Amino acid sequence: MPATMMNLYENVCLRCGQTVYQVDRIGPLKDFTFFHTGCFKCFTCNSKLTLKTYCNNQDSQEDKEVYCSSHVPKPGPGHLDGDAVGIRSALNVPRSAQFVNDQIRPGGRPSIDGDAMGLKSRGNGSGTGSENGHNSSFGEYKYGRFDSSALHIAHALNATKIQRVYDKPIDHYLDVALQKQMEMQHRLEEDDLYKKFAKQRAAEEAKMNDYIKEEWESELEKLTAQFERDLATKRRSREDSKVLTVKHQREREELEKNMTIKRDMKKENLTRKMLEHERAATAALVDKHSKEMMRLIQEKRSEYMEEEEVIDHYPAQPPPPMPPPQTKTDIYMDPDEFAEVDQLAIQVAQEDQKTFTDLVRMLVGHCASDVEKVRTIFRWITVKNLNSITFDDSAHGDTPMGLLRGIKYGTESYHVLFKRLCSYAGLHCVVIKGYSKSAGYQPGVRFEDNRFRNSWNAVYVAGAWRFVQCNWGARHLVNAKEVPKPGGKSKSDSLRYEYDDHYFLTDPKEFIYEFFPLQSEWQLLKAPISLHEFEELPFVRSLFFRYGLYFPDEHTKAVMYTDSTGAATIRIGMPSHMQSSLIFHYNLKLYDSDKDQYDSVSLKRFVMQSVVGQLVAFRVHAPCSGALLLDIFANAVTPREYLTGEPMKFKSVCKFKIVCEDLQTVMVPLPDCASGEWGPAKATRLFGLEPVTHHDALVFAGRDLELQFRMTRPLTDFMATLHKNGSEEKRLSKYVSHRVHDDLVTFTLSFPEEGQYGMDIYTREVASMDTTSPTEKHLLTHCCKYLINSSKRN
Secondary structure (H helix, E strand, O other): OOHHHHHHOOEEEOOOOOEEOHHHEEOOOOOOOEEEOOOOEOOOOOOEOOOOOOEEOOOOOOOOOEEOOOOOOOOOOOOOOHHHHHHHHHHOOOOOOOOOOOOOOOOOOOOOOHHHHHOOHHHOOOOOHHHOOOOOOHHHOOOOOOOHHHHHHHHHHHHHHHOOOOOOOHHHOOOHHHHHHHHHHHHHHHHHHHHHHHHHHHHHHHHHHHHHHHHHHHHHHHHHHHHHHHHHHOOOOHHHHHHHHHHHHHHHHHHHHHHHHHHHHHHHHHHHHHHHHHHHHHHHHHHHHHHHHHHHHHHHHHHHHHHHOOOOOOOOOOOOOOOOOOOHHHHOOOHHHHHHHHHHHHHHHOOOOOOHHHHHHHHHOOOOOHHHHHHHHHHHHHHHOHHHOOOOOOOOOOOOOHHHHHHHHOOOOHHHHHHHHHHHOOOOEEEEEEEEOOOOOOOOOOOOOOOOEEEEEEEEEOOEEEEEOHHHHEEEEEOHHHOOOOOOOOOOOOEEEEEOHHHEEEOHHHHOOOEEEOOHHHHOOOOOOOHHHHHHOOEEOHHHHHOOOEOOOOOOOOEEEOOOOOEEEEEEEOOHHHOOOEEEEEEEEEOOOOOOEEOOEEHHHHEEEEEEOOEEEEEEEOOOOEEEEEEEEEEEOOHHHHHOOOOOOOEEEEEEEEEEOOOOOOOOOOOOOOOOOEEOHHHHHHHOEEEOOOOOOEEEEOOEEEEEEEEOOOEEEEEEEEEOOOOOHHHHHHHEEEEEEOOEEEEEEEOOOOEEEEEEEEEEEOOOOOOOOOOOOOOOEEEEEEEEEEOOOO
16 A cells, blocks of 8 residues: 555544544544544434534443434443442533633634644644544643744645535445435436437438448549540551540549548548537436535435535535636645645555546545545546547446546547546536637737637536636656566556646636637626637736746736837846746747748847846847747756756646837847857856856956856856857857866956857856765756946047
């Protein structure tokens, strides 16, 4: 059993001997015993018990069972043991009016003591009262005690409040057999629908084949008639007849080829139209089934809540779409908070289930909140890798693979499947249709047709509607050395599960950058935007939000126009805690092609990237009129990772269309330096090399220049190179030198002529003398670069 799952298996039910999970636990009771809620019944008459009505056998310490008041064994007359004396003594103790537990009895001023530090986010160990244990440190309780350490639990308290347990697990109020009975009814209706699909497809294909056959016979008849006419008018020699026969045969083959292509195209169009119809019909049926399943669950849950005298906070009917009152970070700060339920979803995904009832109960049976329920469903879908499942053509609806036949036939999408599973868990869920900035989209494209139509979900959890995009959240990386063969099972270590957490409970203000619903109320924004405004929003990817990036300038749009000099600037802000680890990169190419050069010069040399404080700026100088595509990449690395000199992978965070309508100034490319940002900020961030003389990327100098840095940690093997348009690097090498004195590094430059120069500085960290740590290879790595304008006037 994996270590990560060990804490799920803690106690055993006294009655049935099976594992008791925290969410389904009654206890500890007598001698630290536990019961399932469903097993918490009178040992004699089997009537249901509560913590208020159960009794223990006071006459026997060995009897740990629970009884109702009518059947609990009574002690004999005159029998009094030491425990009873202790109880009587405790009852005779005077009450204290000073200590009031405000968690049970409201009144007085609230207080938080040191025990509150045991609270964890998302309700782990947050049970209260006698059900989950007793306060063993009551004697040390200090009334009104509050210190700064209690502030650390503020987020945990808020998250627990938002993710309150709305009801007991579904096993408590809905019998498995009853839910499966409804599922079987739904499956019969689904079988009829798929039979209808097959019948319609066969009829349409037969109709198409008849049409193609008639057209083929008609065209062939025309071709043969023409051949016979030609043959009748040109019966002069056997050679003429032979030529006509060869020509006819070639025309016949060409006709057959064209008719085959035409048939395939018609079949493809027919299949696409039929599939659209089938998807719509399947979605409608799943919607009907989901409502019926939700109605069944709500009825049984209401009966249970009424019987147990518990208030049900989860709405019986789906509420209208409204902006959520809390953000995603109010619910959870780190995906690792879901480590246990994520691991459960991964384990469940390793096996195949025959019914949705079994699948969902395995996923959500021990979840403590509605957020955990939807999390396990989301992770199961993102882990299952439904697009790569190999289906047996003979799979029926009552087989594990038949359960996902809608995925096989393409009639059921991730979003419809997610909605179906949510209904089995008793969660309100809707499928939303609209536009998305998906694969193939570029900034500046208008949403004028169905090319970028998409669907996604909103699920009602934590007291509000929240977005989920399972399809975009799925990531599956397979070790190339151990790619499983079709139909074979992969090794456990050959498949790594990765997913994009951004698409789980995404905040509306971030979701709107990529998704635009057809119904404005499902933007879940206080001030909905128009389709035109959606098109104008910068084209960002999920990594943009994961790194906490933002646009400090309100005028930043998907399409940026240059000024009269051909320049446009894009600025991106980053949070202070990411400033030391984020590295940016970019690529510039022509908008309508993949060309990344202009007059044999890389377009990258027409962009100046610089970092000042928490802002990174990309100043683009268009070399010609027209449109360009700027793609900005980022990666979060530690200085240690960067200093090794190993290649880094950058991922796109945003894209922009740069439009130069009229260029009035001839733009000169920047010197051919190493790619990346200009200025000393990178040297300070990654190498601890602080500039002493020049703090800006752009330097104005005469014919001589000295640049000085101070080392805050040992560096060695400094090297500097000069670059100038039209000059060879080797020829310029003699005009730059450096010296190191104590912690000061000084670079001396003498320019052979006036003009614009680029200076690259390289260094590496001194190898560690610690023999206990593994040897790290530190390559000579680019440190920073300057843009220098040399002139006698400076």
